Amino acid sequence: xxxxxxxxxxxxxxxxxxxxxxxxxxxxxxxxxxxxxxxxxxxxxxxxxxxxxxxxxxxxxxxxxxxxxxxxxxxxxxxxxxxxxxxxxxxxxxxxxxxxxxxxxxxxxxxxxxxxxxxxxxxxxxxxxxxxxxxxxxxxxxxxxxxxxxxxxxxxxxxxxxxxxxxxxxxxxxxxxxxxxxxxxxxxxxxxxxxxxxxxxxxxxxxxxxxxxxxxxxxxxxxxxxxxxxxxxxxxxxxxxxxxxxxxxxxxxxxxxxxxxxxxxxxxxxxxxxxxxxxxxxxxxxxxxxxxxxxxxxxxxxxxxxxxxxxxxxxxxxxxxxxxxxxxxxxxxxxxxxxxxxxxxxxxxxxxxxxxxxxxxxxxxxxxxxxxxxxxxxxxxxxxxxxxxxxxxxxxxxxxxxxxxxxxxxxxxxxxxxxxxxxxxxxxxxxxxxxxxxxxxxxx
Ligand code: GDP
Numbered sequence: 001x002x003x004x005x006x007x008x009x010x011x012x013x014x015x016x017x018x019x020x021x022x023x024x025x026x027x028x029x030x031x032x033x034x035x036x037x038x039x040x041x042x043x044x045x046x047x048x049x050x051x052x053x054x055x056x057x058x059x060x061x062x063x064x065x066x067x068x069x070x071x072x073x074x075x076x077x078x079x080x081x082x083x084x085x086x087x088x089x090x091x092x093x094x095x096x097x098x099x100x101x102x103x104x105x106x107x108x109x110x111x112x113x114x115x116x117x118x119x120x121x122x123x124x125x126x127x128x129x130x131x132x133x134x135x136x137x138x139x140x141x142x143x144x145x146x147x148x149x150x151x152x153x154x155x156x157x158x159x160x161x162x163x164x165x166x167x168x169x170x171x172x173x174x175x176x177x178x179x180x181x182x183x184x185x186x187x188x189x190x191x192x193x194x195x196x197x198x199x200x201x202x203x204x205x206x207x208x209x210x211x212x213x214x215x216x217x218x219x220x221x222x223x224x225x226x227x228x229x230x231x232x233x234x235x236x237x238x239x240x241x242x243x244x245x246x247x248x249x250x251x252x253x254x255x256x257x258x259x260x261x262x263x264x265x266x267x268x269x270x271x272x273x274x275x276x277x278x279x280x281x282x283x284x285x286x287x288x289x290x291x292x293x294x295x296x297x298x299x300x301x302x303x304x305x306x307x308x309x310x311x312x313x314x315x316x317x318x319x320x321x322x323x324x325x326x327x328x329x330x331x332x333x334x335x336x337x338x339x340x341x342x343x344x345x346x347x348x349x350x351x352x353x354x355x356x357x358x359x360x361x362x363x364x365x366x367x368x369x370x371x372x373x374x375x376x377x378x379x380x381x382x383x384x385x386x387x388x389x390x391x392x393x394x395x396x397x398x399x400x401x402x403x404x405x406x407x408x409x410x411x412x413x414x415x416x417x418x419x420x421x422x423x424x425x426x427x428x429x430x431x432x433x434x435x436x437x438x439x440x441x442x443x444x
Contacts (some may be wrong), residue, residue: 001275002294004254007014008037009078009295015111016071027059029068029072042226042257047085049262055081086261086287089442091244091271093124094215100133100179100187102212106205106240107220108232109193114144116220117190118151119282120246120272125157128183133161135175137168137208138192148190155279158184168192171429172208197232202239209240216243218271220260223247229258232268242266248274251281256294329426330388334380378406379416391417 012033016026031052038048058077095101100295103120107113117134124130134152136159138144145162149333152159160175172189179187191208194201209217219236221229233245247264250273262270271284322328380388382405387393394402394417396410 002256004042019320022406031056041255044261047261082291082435085271085289088268090286091269099185102187102214103216104189104214106191110224111220112221121188122155123158132186133158133179133184134188136190138173140192169207172212197235218244222249223253223258224249226257230261230265237266242268242273244269244273251275330380333420382406
């Protein structure tokens with residue numbers, strides 16, 4: 001799976017790895033190669049463009065983490081962008097309804113639809129302990145219904161008895177009734193395929209969907225057909241409300257173009273991957289695992305993740321030590337503000353530090369304004385070192401002096417002091433809740 005893409009990307013990263021510093025030109029050169037690798041893998045052009053743009057932007061503006069090389073950081077950025085392109089979260093089947101839940105399988109002939117129906121039924125039976133009934137609605141292809149019956153025997157999954165001459169919508173009705181009467185949890189409907197997308201096929205599918213009201217409509221497409229698979233998915237999704245895609249023959253797919261473009265082009269999640277002819281060769285599609293397979297650099301990715309965590313933990317630890325001694329003073333607040341400013345301004349700050357949202361609102365009358373950080377800094381800067389370590393010294397006279405010195409008002413000085421107070425209280429609470437871990441989570 002993905003061998004050729006994986007090899008190409010590996011080559012790009014080998015060049016980046018081990019380099020002490022990466023300039024913008026290095027990143028851009030690497031991204032040109034990533035772009036070629038993705039195009040060679042048959043990923044849709046607009047998807048490639050978006051991908052490269054996003055990664056370049058992030059890689060160029062990247063904050064340097066200690067203990068990892070910039071090249072390793074780029075690997076991590078590419079990894080995260082891949083996961084996002086593949087669909088971020090693995091999506092499960094939606095079967096939580098009053099039984100029977102109905103799963104309708106659609107797709108072109110030869111895509112692996114019937115095999116996948118049986119694979120999925122087997123998986124639901126064995127892994128999820130569901131009682132599954134399969135029914136073939138394919139009255140076009142000779143022996144299609146018998147094929148499903150045979151697969152049912154092989155997988156020990158029940159199939160709807162065949163009634164010669166019955167039409168798809170009627171078979172669907174009969175299957176529904178049987179599933180209800182006989183207490184099946186899941187009914188899987190294997191619909192007829194065609195050689196090409198045609199209107200008769202779509203009309204039949206819509207009629208069946210109308211009768212069956214399925215919770216899931218899964219499109220089965222052959223990953224080896226690359227962008228054709230994506231185009232087929234697009235046509236289908238314009239006609240029926242697909243809930244997901246199953247990509248078959250991923251075992252033979254060295255390039256990965258269909259897998260990588262599917263989500264972005266169709267908006268539909270890939271839910272399962274067929275990885276062989278055997279009936280247990282079906283995998284849930286996990287974007288992060290797939291990205292890991294493509295890059296083959298899970299070690300680098302986790303290294304960078306750890307490095308980022310270490311920095312947060314270092315900071316958290318320093319603060320925690322101060323807190324433990326009841327020493328979180330205005331100097332600490334000032335350096336926190338400074339650090340947060342670097343990390344993404346007040347917006348980011350607001351979500352990270354307890355109490356600050358209120359101050360932000362109060363000081364800007366609800367307007368987000370990074371100038372506030374400068375004013376807060378000026379206020380602290382106008383205090384004497386003693387006042388900074390002992391904010392409780394701040395009486396009315398001192399407040400007027402500081403306000404004048406910093407070009408602010410006594411109200412603003414009061415708000416700053418209140419903010420410090422609130423943060424100290426919040427931090428004490430966090431310490432009680434779980435100490436470092438709670439604090440670490442706050443910075444995550
Ligand atoms: P349908 O016409 O869409 O119902 O296609 P079938 O289910 O009959 O499958 C066509 C062929 O593809 C069969 O020989 C299957 O064994 C094979 N096939 C299906 N899924 C996979 C897969 O994930 N990997 C491989 N290697 N072969 C598959």
